[in-house]
Amino acid sequence: MIRWGRLAVLLTPIVLIWVGTHFFLDSTIKNAIETVGTKAVGAKVDVGNVNTSFWRLSAKISDLAVTDPDEPMTNAVEIKSLRLKAGAKPLFWKKVIVERAEIVGIRTGTPRKRSGAIAVSDTPKEAPSAVEETAKEIASSAVANLKDAYDPEKLVLPENLASHQKALVEKERLTAMADQWKARGESLDVKGISTRGQAFIEKVKNEKFSGLEGVAKAQALIKEGQSLKSDLAAAQKEVKSLGADLKNEMAAAKTVLKDIDRLRRQDIDAALRQIKSGFSTEGLTKGLLGPVWFEKLQKALGWIEKGRKLAGGPSGEKAPPPPSANRKGRDVLFPFHYRWPTFHLEQATLDGETPGGVVYKGTLTDVGTDPVLVGKPTVLDVAGQTGARSLTLRASLDLSKKTAETSVRSLYSGVPLEGTSLGSVNGNAVSIAQGKGSVSADLMARGPDLSGTIDLQASPIKLTLSSQKTDRVSAALGNVLAGLSEATIKLNVSGSMTQPRFAITSSIDNQLRGALKGAMDQETAKLRADVEKAINDRVGEETEKLSALVEKNAAIALDKLNLNDKQLGDIQEKLNKALDDLAGTGTKKLKIPDLKELFKKK
Amino acid sequence: MLALKILASFFKALNEKASPRAIAGGLALGAIIGLTPKGSFHNAVVVILIFLLPVNKSASLVSAGIFTLCSYLGDPLFNAIGEALLTASALSPLWTSLYNTPVIPWTRFNNTLVLGSLLFSLFIFYPLFWGTVRFVAVYRERVVAVSSKWKIVQVLRVSKFYALYESLS
Numbered sequence: 001m002i003r004w005g006r007l008a009v010l011l012t013p014i015v016l017i018w019v020g021t022h023f024f025l026d027s028t029i030k031n032a033i034e035t036v037g038t039k040a041v042g043a044k045v046d047v048g049n050v051n052t053s054f055w056r057l058s059a060k061i062s063d064l065a066v067t068d069p070d071e072p073m074t075n076a077v078e079i080k081s082l083r084l085k086a087g088a089k090p091l092f093w094k095k096v097i098v099e100r101a102e103i104v105g106i107r108t109g110t111p112r113k114r115s116g117a118i119a120v121s122d123t124p125k126e127a128p129s130a131v132e133e134t135a136k137e138i139a140s141s142a143v144a145n146l147k148d149a150y151d152p153e154k155l156v157l158p159e160n161l162a163s164h165q166k167a168l169v170e171k172e173r174l175t176a177m178a179d180q181w182k183a184r185g186e187s188l189d190v191k192g193i194s195t196r197g198q199a200f201i202e203k204v205k206n207e208k209f210s211g212l213e214g215v216a217k218a219q220a221l222i223k224e225g226q227s228l229k230s231d232l233a234a235a236q237k238e239v240k241s242l243g244a245d246l247k248n249e250m251a252a253a254k255t256v257l258k259d260i261d262r263l264r265r266q267d268i269d270a271a272l273r274q275i276k277s278g279f280s281t282e283g284l285t286k287g288l289l290g291p292v293w294f295e296k297l298q299k300a301l302g303w304i305e306k307g308r309k310l311a312g313g314p315s316g317e318k319a320p321p322p323p324s325a326n327r328k329g330r331d332v333l334f335p336f337h338y339r340w341p342t343f344h345l346e347q348a349t350l351d352g353e354t355p356g357g358v359v360y361k362g363t364l365t366d367v368g369t370d371p372v373l374v375g376k377p378t379v380l381d382v383a384g385q386t387g388a389r390s391l392t393l394r395a396s397l398d399l400s401k402k403t404a405e406t407s408v409r410s411l412y413s414g415v416p417l418e419g420t421s422l423g424s425v426n427g428n429a430v431s432i433a434q435g436k437g438s439v440s441a442d443l444m445a446r447g448p449d450l451s452g453t454i455d456l457q458a459s460p461i462k463l464t465l466s467s468q469k470t471d472r473v474s475a476a477l478g479n480v481l482a483g484l485s486e487a488t489i490k491l492n493v494s495g496s497m498t499q500p501r502f503a504i505t506s507s508i509d510n511q512l513r514g515a516l517k518g519a520m521d522q523e524t525a526k527l528r529a530d531v532e533k534a535i536n537d538r539v540g541e542e543t544e545k546l547s548a549l550v551e552k553n554a555a556i557a558l559d560k561l562n563l564n565d566k567q568l569g570d571i572q573e574k575l576n577k578a579l580d581d582l583a584g585t586g587t588k589k590l591k592i593p594d595l596k597e598l599f600k601k602k
Numbered sequence: 603m604l605a606l607k608i609l610a611s612f613f614k615a616l617n618e619k620a621s622p623r624a625i626a627g628g629l630a631l632g633a634i635i636g637l638t639p640k641g642s643f644h645n646a647v648v649v650i651l652i653f654l655l656p657v658n659k660s661a662s663l664v665s666a667g668i669f670t671l672c673s674y675l676g677d678p679l680f681n682a683i684g685e686a687l688l689t690a691s692a693l694s695p696l697w698t699s700l701y702n703t704p705v706i707p708w709t710r711f712n713n714t715l716v717l718g719s720l721l722f723s724l725f726i727f728y729p730l731f732w733g734t735v736r737f738v739a740v741y742r743e744r745v746v747a748v749s750s751k752w753k754i755v756q757v758l759r760v761s762k763f764y765a766l767y768e769s770l771s
Contacts, residue, residue, distance in 0.1 A: 006654050017765055329639070329715025332688040334701040335718035 067116025080105025636669025
């Protein structure tokens with residue numbers, strides 16, 4: 001009944017697929033790991049070999065090397081072999097559950113034979129993150145050369161001085177205003193009216209009055225005099241008004257100049273405050289230890305962030321899609337007995353060696369794509385001892401709760417510190433020549449919040465300063481560092497993952513403070529004087545020029561106004577006298593009614 | 603062209619070539635493919651059966667086409683059947699057990715339309731099979747035998763149209 005020949009035909013493609021996967025699956029997986037890994041890391045990921053077994057559902061990856069993106073000639077991680085054994089049943093639901101894994105020969109910071117750098121794409125550079133900004137800030141306080149960092153010329157850059165900015169803004173306005181005062185003072189024409197007044201007075205003096213004609217003449221002159229008088233009063237009023245306006249504007253201009261001066265003093269204070277906070281023993285310690293420690297912290301946070309991203313966070317099961325009208329029906333969901341994420345590494349044993357040569361063993365448990373389904377935190381637990389050196393590390397990444405929790409507790413003791421660079425101070429590189437120490441870290445990240453401490457205890461140690469400078473600070477610093485036999489550095493971490501803050505306290509502080517006080521005070525005083533001079537030079541000159549211009553133009557305008565006012569006053573006095581004479585003496589002889597009274601009425 | 607070829611083959615098989623049981627088997631299996639949603643796992647099994655069993659493939663294809671058109675009319679009924687069965691509390695342990703068994707979920711049995719249409723097509727499988735066997739026998743006896751004596755049919759048989767039909771089938 002069954003056509004067996006056709007069965008053979010049907011089986012042929014299946015056999016071909018099987019043969020293809022048997023011969024090409026391993027190399028395909030190898031290429032996939034290298035391509036995807038390189039893209040994810042941003043540097044080359046190399047795989048030596050991949051062996052898969054379909055029937056045993058196992059895979060072995062040999063010689064995996066992940067390049068450190070920051071140092072292309074160094075491997076961030078190197079793994080000798082990685083064996084994985086997956087469960088069969090979950091595969092029917094497209095879930096990969098690695099029941100057992102064995103990671104052998106983990107080493108970090110190993111050298112590479114060939115560079116692992118990859119071509120950088122032309123993607124636009126992202127805006128600097130808050131972490132990078134903090135790094136820059138700390139790097140700036142690293143004070144490669146304090147005198148450079150606190151160079152008065154740099155501290156008093158015009159764009160940073162409020163007084164200079166204000167002077168620039170006001171300069172144009174005040175100059176225009178001062179020029180206007182001069183012009184307005186000169187624009188008043190009192191010469192014409194003065195001449196008219198003088199001519200009238202002369203005319204009255206020389207005029208003869210007799211009879212009724214004389215009376216009429218006198219009346220006409222008095223009328224003309226009154227008109228002239230009111231013109232004079234108006235001109236005088238205008239002079240006074242202009243004078244009041246100019247005085248107000250001059251007072252305002254002087255207030256602006258005072259403001260610029262006040263800002264100049266504020267700028268000096270601000271620059272001096274910077275020097276005070278940076279050019280101090282605390283500043284020196286921050287500069288000495290800050291960049292190195294912050295770099296370590298930044299790396300640690302980067303790994304935590306990467307771990308969180310890889311784990312995917314508490315997403316939970318995806319909601320079933322809504323039924324479509326196009327022959328889809330409705331999926332009725334029944335209780336599923338297995339809680340499987342898409343990928344779950346249940347347990348991996350691991351062994352490796354630290355760059356310091358400590359051989360360790362440990363376990364890595366519950367690495368999954370859906371932490372909520374896994375329901376347990378990912379835990380890395382390693383411990384090892386080689387000679388006097390020992391390492392314990394327990395890191396936990398719990399994304400199964402609403403608020404993600406990450407904790408790292410480690411103690412690395414007997415660490416050889418020889419050659420460890422601490423940073424640089426006053427242009428001199430400081431490094432540990434010999435000594436041992438222990439580093440303990442207790443960090444916790446709950447949601448975005450970060451807290452914890454990192455301690456370094458180094459004893460006995462010997463520090464060296466690559467002294468290239470011969471100033472007092474360098475000399476004193478060299479003496480202090482040479483005398484140090486132990487150091488305790490404590491780093492308090494707070495803030496958030498994106499904006500970490502940290503405070504350093506160290507036993508070096510006190511010793512530096514005592515030894516460097518004299519030298520630092522002297523340097524600071526000199527620096528302050530330099531800064532003050534630089535600001536005064538830059539802003540004072542502008543202010544003086546403006547002040548001189550305002551004063552000069554104001555004086556010219558006011559002199560002119562005063563002169564005009566006096567001239568008008570004189571003319572008015574003479575005119576009044578002439579009118580009085582005209583009303584008194586001239587009219588009495590004619591026996592006519594009192595004209596004075598008549599004028600008053602008018 | 604392909605559709606014409608399939609139709610020509612089907613008519614050839616129906617008129618003279620194939621046995622009534624082969625035609626009926628192809629038609630009944632094709633009905634399963636036509637009535638149920640296409641992406642289902644059981645359809646792959648049905649296709650393999652069509653390939654392996656001595657059934658008429660052109661009949662299967664024609665049947666799948668015709669029943670696909672009919673299925674749109676039947677969907678409300680299939681959905682109702684699937685819904686009633688999948689939500690019946692008495693059957694819940696069975697469905698849960700199947701849901702947790704490897705491979706079975708690939709059949710999408712928990713979909714109302716898949717279950718309803720599959721059960722319906724299996725329900726009509728046997729009547730359809732025997733109905734077709736009987737129909738083919740009657741058709742050949744009463745229609746083919748009688749019509750072959752008609753002059754018009756004899757004229758048609760010597761025409762180019764018939765030659766084309768012969769070449770296609």
